[in-house]
Every structure is written in C-alpha cells, then in structure tokens.
Amino acid sequence: MSDETDGRFAYDGLDRVLHEKARLGILTALVTHREGLSFGDLSRLCALTDGNLSRHLDVLAEEGLVQIAKAFVGRRPQTSCKLTVVGRKRFREYLGQLEQVLRDAADEETAKTKTKPRPGLAGA
Amino acid sequence: MSDETDGRFAYDGLDRVLHEKARLGILTALVTHREGLSFGDLSRLCALTDGNLSRHLDVLAEEGLVQIAKAFVGRRPQTSCKLTVVGRKRFREYLGQLEQVLRDAADEETAKTKTKPRPGLAGA
Numbered sequence: 001m002s003d004e005t006d007g008r009f010a011y012d013g014l015d016r017v018l019h020e021k022a023r024l025g026i027l028t029a030l031v032t033h034r035e036g037l038s039f040g041d042l043s044r045l046c047a048l049t050d051g052n053l054s055r056h057l058d059v060l061a062e063e064g065l066v067q068i069a070k071a072f073v074g075r076r077p078q079t080s081c082k083l084t085v086v087g088r089k090r091f092r093e094y095l096g097q098l099e100q101v102l103r104d105a106a107d108e109e110t111a112k113t114k115t116k117p118r119p120g121l122a123g124a
Numbered sequence: 125m126s127d128e129t130d131g132r133f134a135y136d137g138l139d140r141v142l143h144e145k146a147r148l149g150i151l152t153a154l155v156t157h158r159e160g161l162s163f164g165d166l167s168r169l170c171a172l173t174d175g176n177l178s179r180h181l182d183v184l185a186e187e188g189l190v191q192i193a194k195a196f197v198g199r200r201p202q203t204s205c206k207l208t209v210v211g212r213k214r215f216r217e218y219l220g221q222l223e224q225v226l227r228d229a230a231d232e233e234t235a236k237t238k239t240k241p242r243p244g245l246a247g248a
Contacts, residue, residue: 009149010171021143024225025133032231047134095229098222101148105219107156 009104013097017063018090022048023056027083027091030066036082057081065090133228137221141187142214146172147180151207151215154190160206181205189214 018027025046029037037045043053060066065087069080083091142151149170153161161169167177184190189211193204207215 004169006168007171008169009153011145011149014145014148016145019143019145021135021138021140024138025135028225028229029133031229044130045128045132047131091229095226098226101152102219102222102226105152105155105215
C-alpha cells in the first residue's frame with residue numbers, strides 16, 4: 001500500500017515562483033545554457049513576447065534566481081540572462097519535486113492491479 | 125548540440141488547468157486511487173482546506189476532468205471524487221510534458237562539458 005499520510009500530495013516544494021509555466025520554460029532554457037542567453041534568444045526559445053519575458057525575468061531576478069546584464073556587442077546594446085548559483089540550486093530542488101510527482105503518478109500502474117474487494121465476492 | 129528551434133522551451137502542453145500546484149496534487153492523488161477518494165481523504169492527503177479543495181474541484185469538474193458524486197454512507201452524506209476517462213487521458217498527456225521538461229533540464233550535465241571557445245585560446 002502506498003504512503004497515505006497527511007499532506008502526501010501537497011508538494012510544498014513546487015515553489016510557485018518556479019512552477020509558473022513560462023518561468024519553468026525560462027529556467028529550463030537557462031539551466032541548459034550555462035554561459036547565459038541573450039534576451040532575444042530567450043524570447044525566441046520560450047515563445048514569449050518581449051513584454052512577457054521582461055515581466056517573468058523581473059520576478060526571477062527579484063528572487064535572486066537570474067542575473068541580468070546589459071552590455072554592448074559592437075555598438076548594439078544586448079541584454080543577457082543567466083542563472084545565479086542560488087537559482088541553479090533552487091531549480092534543482094524544484095526538479096527533484098517534479099520527479100517525485102512523476103514517481104507518485106506512476107503508482108497508478110500498481111493501483112490498477114489492486115481491485116477493491118466487493119462484498120459477496122470474497123473468495124469467488 | 126541540443127535542438128534550438130523557436131519555442132523549444134515553450135511547453136504548450138503544460139495546461140494551466142492541470143499545472144496549478146494544488147490541482148496537480150489533487151490529480152496525482154486521484155490517478156493513484158482509481159476507485160476515487162472521499163472529499164475528506166482528498167483534503168487531508170493534499171493538505172487543502174475544504175474551501176480551497178472545493179474551489180479547485182469545481183475548476184476540474186467544469187473541464188470534465190473529475191466526477192463528483194454525493195452519496196449516503198449510512199446516514200452520513202459523503203462526497204466522493206474520481207478522475208473521468210478524459211481526465212485520466214489529459215493528465216497522462218500532461219505528465220508526458222513534465223517528463224520532457226525533466227529530460228530537457230537534464231541536458232545541463234551535457235551542457236556543463238561544453239566549454240565555450242574563448243578568443244585567443246583556440247588550439248591552446
């Protein structure tokens with residue numbers, strides 16, 4: 001029998017700052033690009049408008065999860081984004097919780113084979 | 125090199141109805157209990173107040189993902205909840221997308237070993 005303790009399916013580790021769909025995409029893009037990504041690449045890879053991307057990056061930067069830098073590439077200003085050490089750590093913890101959800105949901109297969117005893121059918 | 129196409133990290137399959145943290149917990153609890161769960165058990169397992177649980181179940185029921193039944197157990201009214209066939213299917217699709225996020229984020233290990241060529245250090 002699976003664990004049926006209180007809060008078994010509460011998933012407190014699914015931090016809403018990281019769990020939000022667009023931010024989850026941004027974080028996944030950044031975690032796979034250690035050198036960081038330009039604002040343009042990030043908006044393209046995540047299919048976010050500039051306004052939406054800005055808004056989500058602000059949330060992540062306020063939490064200290066991403067670092068935003070502005071620099072000139074030739075004469076052009078370029079914004080680049082990368083994960084902070086804290087951001088990488090918190091995202092890893094979050095991913096651990098996601099893995100837990102998937103493991104829990106996979107218990108379905110086990111649950112399938114457990115048929116509920118029906119009265120009158122015992123021993124049939 | 126990993127796939128860098130537009131929208132690579134957009135995760136359109138992370139349906140907001142299912143992705144919301146509390147509802148994700150409710151769905152995971154229900155997917156592992158094919159016979160359904162009583163309202164009381166569900167609120168305890170997901171650590172949700174009755175009000176919160178009601179609100180989230182309404183959202184899921186409106187989308188046809190859960191079925192809510194009221195019955196009498198002896199003289200006591202009991203509310204029970206279970207996934208619908210559609211709910212199970214959509215949750216499975218959602219879980220497939222979550223697995224994709226985890227696979228994508230795991231590319232980090234690969235990315236780590238890819239050091240960016242630095243000017244002046246080529247061939248060093």
